[in-house]
Amino acid sequence: MTALFAAGVLGICCFVGSVRGAVMTFGASKDATLFESLTGSFSAGGDAGVFVGKTLESTNTLRRGLIAFDLSAIPNGATINSASLRLSVTKHASGGPSLVSMGLHRLLGDWGEGNVMGAGAGGGQGGPAAIGDATWLHQFRPGDLWANPGGDFIAQASATTSVGFTGSSANWASTNQLVADVQGWVSDPANNFGWLIRGNESLAGSARRLATSEANQPNSRPLLTIGFTPPPVRTPGDVNNDGSVNSADAAMLASFFGMATTANNFNVGEFSGDGIVGLADLTILQQNLSPLTPSASPSLAAVPEPSSALLVFTVAVLFGTRRWTNRRIVESRRWVPNEMPSSR
Ligand SMILES: [Ca+2]
Ligand SMILES: [Ca+2]
Numbered sequence: 001m002t003a004l005f006a007a008g009v010l011g012i013c014c015f016v017g018s019v020r021g022a023v024m025t026f027g028a029s030k031d032a033t034l035f036e037s038l039t040g041s042f043s044a045g046g047d048a049g050v051f052v053g054k055t056l057e058s059t060n061t062l063r064r065g066l067i068a069f070d071l072s073a074i075p076n077g078a079t080i081n082s083a084s085l086r087l088s089v090t091k092h093a094s095g096g097p098s099l100v101s102m103g104l105h106r107l108l109g110d111w112g113e114g115n116v117m118g119a120g121a122g123g124g125q126g127g128p129a130a131i132g133d134a135t136w137l138h139q140f141r142p143g144d145l146w147a148n149p150g151g152d153f154i155a156q157a158s159a160t161t162s163v164g165f166t167g168s169s170a171n172w173a174s175t176n177q178l179v180a181d182v183q184g185w186v187s188d189p190a191n192n193f194g195w196l197i198r199g200n201e202s203l204a205g206s207a208r209r210l211a212t213s214e215a216n217q218p219n220s221r222p223l224l225t226i227g228f229t230p231p232p233v234r235t236p237g238d239v240n241n242d243g244s245v246n247s248a249d250a251a252m253l254a255s256f257f258g259m260a261t262t263a264n265n266f267n268v269g270e271f272s273g274d275g276i277v278g279l280a281d282l283t284i285l286q287q288n289l290s291p292l293t294p295s296a297s298p299s300l301a302a303v304p305e306p307s308s309a310l311l312v313f314t315v316a317v318l319f320g321t322r323r324w325t326n327r328r329i330v331e332s333r334r335w336v337p338n339e340m341p342s343s344r
């Protein structure tokens with residue numbers, strides 16, 4: 001992984017269409033090859049290529065690619081609309097098939113990239129695996145094993161495509177399952193392990209080398225394009241996060257009045273950024289009151305009197321009630337010892 005691509009995000013494109021959606025592109029955060037091996041001795045996470053498919057070797061013929069992306073730039077709560085992946089083909093076996101099928105399978109466990117360079121023709125043999133590397137047997141060498149040699153992944157591909165010779169691109173168009181994979185990773189980054197790239201494993205010579213994040217040419221590196229709709233912007237004043245600002249929010253703010261909290265904790269009515277639920281927050285709530293709609297339940301906006309007065313009244317009543325309740329609890333506790341029977 002190059003430093004340039006450490007952050008993963010390559011670009012943010014425009015808002016498009018009538019539905020405000022964003023498009024972002026990502027370079028791989030890590031990519032590596034699983035080289036078939038009964039001893040789990042080979043890796044090449046630092047190489048400019050990953051190998052996928054069946055080679056012309058006499059033994060240990062299979063290769064599988066691993067690739068993952070850091071999606072933390074997509075806001076939490078976003079809705080993923082599309083996801084497509086492009087990889088560049090940089091080598092094919094002489095005499096191999098002109099088109100081979102390759103699938104993206106969601107990985108079920110984490111894995112180590114490392115920085116080992118491949119050996120053999122074009123790196124196709126891999127190099128001696130180092131500690132922490134993923135291999136055919138290991139998620140992280142030497143102690144962390146895959147449950148299944150060759151990697152743990154969903155058997156059903158999330159997307160498949162036909163891949164040509166050197167110089168062409170492998171393009172996985174968006175599918176419902178690719179979208180679901182990315183949505184899952186955005187919602188739960190701890191389970192974002194990326195995809196395993198699986199080729200034709202029955203046809204000798206079907207293997208391809210695909211450019212990685214270490215490739216010299218930036219435009220040949222992996223590119224994941226994601227379309228999404230950002231989460232709706234929450235209006236300051238909307239304490240209960242139901243999309244409108246009304247008396248229900250004022251009542252909630254009142255119940256937290258005077259409370260110290262984290263700055264901009266909307267859930268308790270802190271909108272001013274000072275970390276205290278107070279009059280400044282009440283003012284913001286009032287300024288953002290939602291217009292009354294005929295079907296809406298009674299709202300502060302419908303009150304002909306200055307709504308701020310009612311808000312202050314609401315706060316005063318509820319806050320006062322709470323203090324009174326607390327005081328009564330304290331007083332009742334004081335009374336308890338006096339009312340206990342004497343132990344004479
Ligand atoms: Ca790599
Ligand atoms: Ca609300």
Ligand SMILES: [Ca+2]
Pocket residue numbers: 270271272273274275276277278280281
């Ligand atoms: Ca405040």
